[in-house]
Amino acid sequence: MVIGLSGGVDSSLVATIAVDALGAENVVAVAMPSRYSSQGSLSDAGLLAQNLGISLMNIPIEKVFQAYLDLLAGPFSGIESGTAEENIQARIRGNLLMALSNKFGWLVLATGNKSEMATGYTTLYGDMAGGFSVIKDVPKTMVYKLARYRNSVAGMELIPPSVLAKTPSAELGPDQRDTDTLPPYELLDSVLTAYVEEDKSVEQIIRQGVDPEVVKKVARLVDASEYKRRQAPPGVKITTKAFGRDRRLPITNKFRG
């Protein structure tokens, strides 16, 4: 098994589950820092690998990233840097993990959670690359609960407390935070539960007292991401309604409600 370890809570939990399932000797972690990776994330990834007893490769992607930017400098000239540049980093990482997979016969574990899969806050052919997506049906708020639970079972801080304490960030741009794009996860997950698992309408969720703009935005993100989810690796059903066989929605869909 090979896992891209960012120092965030999702990849930390997936690495921990992989070690529990297969033993430390069958799990390899890879840190692939870019210019936007924080020092804290790198040291957290190192500490987690040490706690789990797994080997950690370090493959900085700066040179490749710069080569991409140079290559695209012509076509991209005059256009502000944004999602395209962010996703290039995720795709370089996906590419490297797949190279390791081919070379050594390792299965790539994707580390996206359900909140990301729902809203499309994930990069197709980037962090979505992989053979199996362990926590794709685990909402982000539950990811934190599971990480804390695992630490309590271990009787130690297996997953470093700084991983659990830090503000969630994809670290694909300067000073980026998940909340730049998404509502706070507590709020997001409650809307997702209503919209995805309970099939409630936008109107019904607004009547529950949620900010109408938040509900509309989340619903739009969920609907627009169907094409991404169809291309996602399989993962374990955990909730009452998982994406995939459990929830079959059209990609071509003009229904808003």
Added chain:
Amino acid sequence: MGSVHRLRVAMAQINATVGDFDGNLKKIIEAIEQARSLGADLVTFPELALCGYPPEDLILKPQFVSDNQKYLGRVVRASSGLSVVVGFIDGRDGPYNAAAIIHDGKLADIYHKICLPNYGVFDENRYFQSGKGCPVYVVAGVGVGVNICEDIWHEDGPVSAQASSGAGVIVNISASPYHYGKAEYRKKTLARRARDNGVIIVYNNLVGGQDELVFDGNSLVIDAKGRLLAQGRQFTEDLVLVDLDVEPVAGTGGSTPTGGREQWPTARVVVSELPSPKPNRRYPGGSLVEAMTLLLKSITPWCWAPATMSTRMVLVKWLLVSPGALIPAW
């Protein structure tokens, strides 16, 4: 009240793999042999245990269905001295999601699943015909209603028809996938079903990972008052042994069921009349991360040696429950 018959049941909660007929047969035969050595009258297996669940469009391949029937013949040949209920695909005029009722080297009958789930992750109307009858089998003198997974979740389903036609024990073979909170839901619903119908429920679930699903085991035996008698382990294979004290089946059966909406004929089929002699001996006395771990293991066979039968021997349980329950303190 007539003399009570003691039915010794072994529930084999096995990790069957889709399409692995050799591997599944091996697990089934090992469990039969173990059950026989423990003096069981009846050994049960999960839904479609022979071919794995869910086989999806493999069912559309005639070779898959005929292979599965060929392997059923091997189970029949391995069944000397006891009764077996095992899930397989009955391809004749079907296909049907079926349970073979086998006794002492002979196929006694085949039950066809009546309630086919077609919601959530399930697609059974795509593959299977619906069964048309739910007989009561006489096993070691006891009335046993066999049904399959979804059949037991319907209040007016086969359970009430079988109970009102003389079944004292319901054997439900199942492949019920995990989701958060499901185990409690099952326990609650099955306890109500047992109470409402005055039957003991032997609920044999599958265990193991299959693509995106995790079957969590947690097989249950619930008495006629809705009390938990025994429970299979979560996320791992198990063989659960229980003794059930049941009144012998009364009447001749085959009556038209009364009450409820049930409309299936409930013929009486004698599988075995006399309780088999039991050895006079004592036997030794049942989370999310685990579900994900199990599925990871299932997709990486090169990293994981499946539990051997000798390991599972250790898991054999003898659950002594509160006084007054059906399991006797020997």
